[in-house]
Amino acid sequence: MTSLTEEALPLLTAGVSLPRYDRGAVTTGIVHIGVGNFHRSHQAMYLDTLMNDGAALDWGICGIGLQPSNAAMRDALAAQDGLYTLVIRHGDGSWDARVIGSVVEYLFAPDDPQAAIEKLADPATRIVSLTVTEGGYYLDAVTGEFNAADQAIQADLAPGAVPRTLFGLVTEALARRRARGVPAFTVLSCDNIQGNGHISARTFTAFARLRDPELADWIAGHVRFPNCMVDRITPKTTDEDRAELSRRFGIDDQWPVLCEPFTQWVLEDDFADGRPPLQDAGVQIVPDVEPYELMKLRLLNASHHALCYPGHLTGLRFVHEVTTDPLFAGFLLDYMTGEAIPTLRPVPGVDLAGYAHQLIERFSNPEVRDTVARLCANASDCIPKFLLPVIREQLAAGRPVTRSAAVVATWARYAEGTDENGEPHELDDDLAPQLRAAARRQREQPTAFLDGNRAVFGELADEPRFTRVYTAILGSLIERGVRETYADLDRFADRPVFGGPVLERSEQ
Numbered sequence: 001m002t003s004l005t006e007e008a009l010p011l012l013t014a015g016v017s018l019p020r021y022d023r024g025a026v027t028t029g030i031v032h033i034g035v036g037n038f039h040r041s042h043q044a045m046y047l048d049t050l051m052n053d054g055a056a057l058d059w060g061i062c063g064i065g066l067q068p069s070n071a072a073m074r075d076a077l078a079a080q081d082g083l084y085t086l087v088i089r090h091g092d093g094s095w096d097a098r099v100i101g102s103v104v105e106y107l108f109a110p111d112d113p114q115a116a117i118e119k120l121a122d123p124a125t126r127i128v129s130l131t132v133t134e135g136g137y138y139l140d141a142v143t144g145e146f147n148a149a150d151q152a153i154q155a156d157l158a159p160g161a162v163p164r165t166l167f168g169l170v171t172e173a174l175a176r177r178r179a180r181g182v183p184a185f186t187v188l189s190c191d192n193i194q195g196n197g198h199i200s201a202r203t204f205t206a207f208a209r210l211r212d213p214e215l216a217d218w219i220a221g222h223v224r225f226p227n228c229m230v231d232r233i234t235p236k237t238t239d240e241d242r243a244e245l246s247r248r249f250g251i252d253d254q255w256p257v258l259c260e261p262f263t264q265w266v267l268e269d270d271f272a273d274g275r276p277p278l279q280d281a282g283v284q285i286v287p288d289v290e291p292y293e294l295m296k297l298r299l300l301n302a303s304h305h306a307l308c309y310p311g312h313l314t315g316l317r318f319v320h321e322v323t324t325d326p327l328f329a330g331f332l333l334d335y336m337t338g339e340a341i342p343t344l345r346p347v348p349g350v351d352l353a354g355y356a357h358q359l360i361e362r363f364s365n366p367e368v369r370d371t372v373a374r375l376c377a378n379a380s381d382c383i384p385k386f387l388l389p390v391i392r393e394q395l396a397a398g399r400p401v402t403r404s405a406a407v408v409a410t411w412a413r414y415a416e417g418t419d420e421n422g423e424p425h426e427l428d429d430d431l432a433p434q435l436r437a438a439a440r441r442q443r444e445q446p447t448a449f450l451d452g453n454r455a456v457f458g459e460l461a462d463e464p465r466f467t468r469v470y471t472a473i474l475g476s477l478i479e480r481g482v483r484e485t486y487a488d489l490d491r492f493a494d495r496p497v498f499g500g501p502v503l504e505r506s507e508q
Contacts, residue, residue, distance in 0.1 A: 001246055001250050001251070001252045002250055002251060002252060003080075003252045004080045004083050004084070004085065004099070004251055004252060004253045004254075005079075005080055005081050005083065006023065006081040006083065009083075009099065012099070012249070012250070012251060013249055013250055015097065015249060016085070016097045016098065016099060016249050016251065017096075017097070017098040017099065018098075018099050019048065019051065019052065019099060019100075019101035020051075020052045021051045021052060021054065021057065021101070023081075023101050023104065025057055026051065026057050026058075026060040026101075026102070026104050027057070027058050027060055027104075027124060028060045028061065028062045028104060028105055028119075028122075028124055028125065029056075029058050029059035029060060029124060029125065029126050029127065029276075030047070030059055030060070030061045030062070030125070030126070030127045030128075030129055031061075031062045031063075031064055031119055031120055031125050031127070031128050031129070032044075032061050032062070032063050032064070032128075032129045032130070032131070033063075033064045033066065033128065033129070033130050033131075033132060033166060033169075033170075034064075034065075034066070034130055034131040034132040034133075034136070035063035035064075035065065035070075035073055035077075035103070035106065035131075036073070036131060037234045037235070037236065037237060037257045037259075038131055038230075038232065038234045039063075039129075039131045039190070040084060040086065040100065040103070040257045041086060041232050041234040041257045041259040041263075042190070042230055042232050042234070042263060042265065043061075043129060043131075043190060043230070043265070044061055044100055044102045044103055045086060045100060045102075045263070046265060046278060046281045046282070046283060047059060047060075047061060047102040047276065047281075048100045048101060048102040049281040049282075050276055050277065050278070050280060050281050051101070051102055053280065053281075055276070055277055055280065056276040056277065058124075059127075059276040060102060060103075060104040060105075061102050061103045061104065061105075062103075062104065062105035062106065062107065062119055062125075063077070063103055063105070063106040063107070064106075064107050064108075064109055064116050064119070064120075064169075065106070065107070065108045065109060065110075066109050066110075066132075066164070066165070066166060066169070068110065070108060071108055071110075072255075073106070073255065074106055074108040074111075075254075076254040076255040077103065077106045077255075078106065079254060080253070080254065082101070082103040082104055082105070082106065083099055083100070083101055083103075084099070084100055084103075084253060084255055084256055084257060085097055085098070085099055085100075085245060085249075085251055085253045085256040085257070086098045086099075086100050086256070086257050086259070087241075087245060087256060087257065087258040087259070088259065088260070088261050089258055089259065089260065089261075089365065089367035089368050089369075090261060090365075090367060091364075091365045091366065091367055092367075093367055095248060095249075095367075097245070097248070097249050097251070105119075107119060109164075109169060110164075113162050113163060113164070113169070116169055117163065117169055117172050117173050117176070118173075118176075120169065120170060120173030120174075120185075121173040121174075121176040121177050121180070121182065123177075123182045123183070125185055126185050126186065126271075126272070126273040126274055126275075127185060127186045127188055127271070127273075127275065128170060128185050128186070128187050128188070129187075129188040129189075129190055130166070130187070130188065130189045130190060130191060130200070131190050131191055132166055132191060133191060133378065133381070134191060134192060134193055134378070134381040134382060134385060135378065135381045135430060136166060136191070137191075137193065137199055137200070137203050138150050138152075138153055138165075138167070138203065139199070139203070140455075144199075145202075145206075146202065146203045146206040146207065148206065148207070148210055152164065152165050153165060153167065153168075153207065156168030156207075157207075157210055157211055167203070167204060167207040168207075170187065170204065171204065171207055171208050171211060171215070171219075174208070174215070174218075174219055174223065175212070175215055178215065178218050183222070183272065183273050184218075184219070184222035184223045184224075184272050184273070185223065185272060185273060186223070186224045186225070186226065186270075186271045186272045186273065186275070187200050187201075187204060187223055187224070187225050188225075188226060188228065189225070189227075189228070190228060190230045192230075192296075192297060192301055192382075192385070192386075193385060194290075194293060194294065194297055194385060194389070195227060195290070195293070196227055196228065196293075197225040197226045197227035197228070197268065197270075197289075198225070198227065200225045201220075201223075201225035204219060204223070204225075205219055205220050222272065223272060224270050224271055224272040225270075226267060226268040226269070226270040226271065226289075227268045227289040227290070227293065228265065228266060228267040228268060228289055229264070229265070229266040229267075229289055229292045229293040229296050230264070230265050230266075231262070231263065231264040231265075231296055231300065232259055232260060232262060232263040232264070233259060233260040233262070233362060233363075233368055233370055234257060234258075234259040234260075235258065235259075235368060235369060235370040235371060235374060236371070236374060237255060237256060237257065237258065241256060241258050242254075242256060245258075258368075259368070260362060260365055260368050262362055263282075264284070264296075265278070265282075265283045265284065266283075266284045266286055266289050266292040266293070267283050267284065267285055267286070267289070268285075268286065268287070268288070268289050269285050269286075269287075286348070291344070291345055291346065291347040291348065292347055292350075294343075294344055294345075295344055295347050295350065295352065295355065297385065297386050298340040298343060298344065298386060298387075298389070298390050299336050299340055299341070299352075299355065299356060299359060300359055301382065301385075301386040302335075302340060302383075302386040302387045302390065302407075303332050303335065303336060303359060303363075304375040304382075304386075305375065305379060305382060305383055305386065305387060305407055305411065306331070306332055306335050306387075306403070306407045307319065307322045307323060307328060307332055307363070307372075307375070308322070308372045308373075308375035308376045309376065309407070309410040309411050309413070309414040310322070310328060310331070310410050310482045310486060311328065311372045312372045312373070312376060312414060312419060312425070313410065313413060313414055313419045313420050313482050314419070314420060314481075314482050314483060315419060315420070315421055315423075316372060317371060317372050317373070318366075318369055318370065318371060318372065319363050319368070319370040319371070319372060319375065320363065320364050320365060320366045320368070320369075320370070321372075322363075322372065323360055323363040323364045324364050327483060327486055327487060328486070329360055329364075331403065331406075331486050331489070332359075332360060332363075333356060333357070333360065334403055334489075335403035335404065335407070336356040336359070337353060337356055338400065338403065339390055339394055339399070339400060339401065339402075339403050339404050340390050341353070341356065342394070342397070342399055343389070343390050343393040343394065373425075373428070376414065376428065377428035377429065378428065378429055378430070379411055379429055379435075380429050380430065380431040380435065380453070380456050381429075381430070383407075383408070383411065383456070384456055384457075387404060387407055387408070388457070388458075388460065390404050391404045391405070391408075391460060391466060392460070395463065395465055395466060400493070401465070401466060401469060402469055402473075402489055402490070402492055402493065403489065405466060405469040405470040405473055406473050406485075406486070406489060408470055409470050409471075409473040409474040409477055410473075410477060410482065412439055412442060412449035412474055413439070413474065413477045413478065413482075415427060415435045415436055415438070415439035415449065416436070416439045416440055416442075417436055417439070417440075420481055420482065431453070431456070434452060434453060435449075435453060437452065438451070438452025438453055442474065443478060446471040446474060446475065447461065447467055447470075447471060449474075450467065450470070469492060469493070472492045473485060473489070473492055476488070476492070
């Protein structure tokens, strides 16, 4: 078995693809904040592809970690000279292994905040990209505005504070660039947020305005915030994955990345100081990302939540187990084709019905071994962005919300903390205590989960066309269980709700 390092690359087996470029000639042009599995399976892979073709050697990646948990990534990459193995898992059981070399530096900001700021302020840094999850933008769940009252934000705004947040670090770096006459960089959000470029522009400018209005004006005039859509199913790495990589290829890799074959990156061409020729690596450069973005958020991302809660409650623990179950596969397709797709406008070059079927096929790849638990996490951040807009648009158009309401009701049942076999589970969510408390009141008060989480649901908690379908389905989930309820969803428009009035089909 060979430990993965620069020196050991020639010792790896012929079945592993290696960087074909001199990594010593690569210089940093991109600083990426939030290096995790997805960034390493996606953006870093695209840069590595370009470098293998002799291009983009001045666009190497320096990762920056902000959270204490990022120390593990710091240590793994340091031990391996920034290298890691990317494994493509095919549905037939075969694996393609490739060593990625595009990450050439890594800084752990809590160790040395000034070093991180100076890397961001370096004239060679022309793009600052982000995968900090939906919660990393400090957005109010209902208003969508920047939450300037957050304690971490307020701490970074205090006079003389050493920046600790994403906003504090990046804004301080931009202030130094402005003072030194260095051109602004591009901030490229790669997170699953609708209008991620627009959101980044609004939040960074809002933070800067609280600190220095003139700096905020400079940022608004010089920093570019392109929108983009990213897609590749990339589960967490397990010890079993590490062991299997060692068995198949003889590689000892502390933190390999294993993912599905499919990958997509749709990018708006709006950069402040140049960009790599990403189109040569398969990136779609388009004038308008929004149609692709909404397609992905409301079909793929919302479907993750549509499958994980019923799957977990019925004892299924892997995504492919859920989507190869005809009941749940049919539910997902009905949600996508009957409720989500009607809220989308045409997507250039994409057959949306075909895309929905392709998603079921992707989810059903048994080799990816994506866990249901991973998809259950962070729902209070994700569902308001992925699913609730579908409900609002369907209601506004007088169209059905039965499947969407079923997702919310099943999340509420999941939030009680036990599955249908009585097995307890933790809620991996920043709002876990209030979600659980509200869910445990819902057997006596059917709308308790909505009422107790108004920061998540907003006005939907008071919308009778939604709440009547929601409470009917929730009652059935509690009384009859997931399978009977999901097999019978089409009846809910006509049945009484907890003894209440009959819901007409026109009010679905």
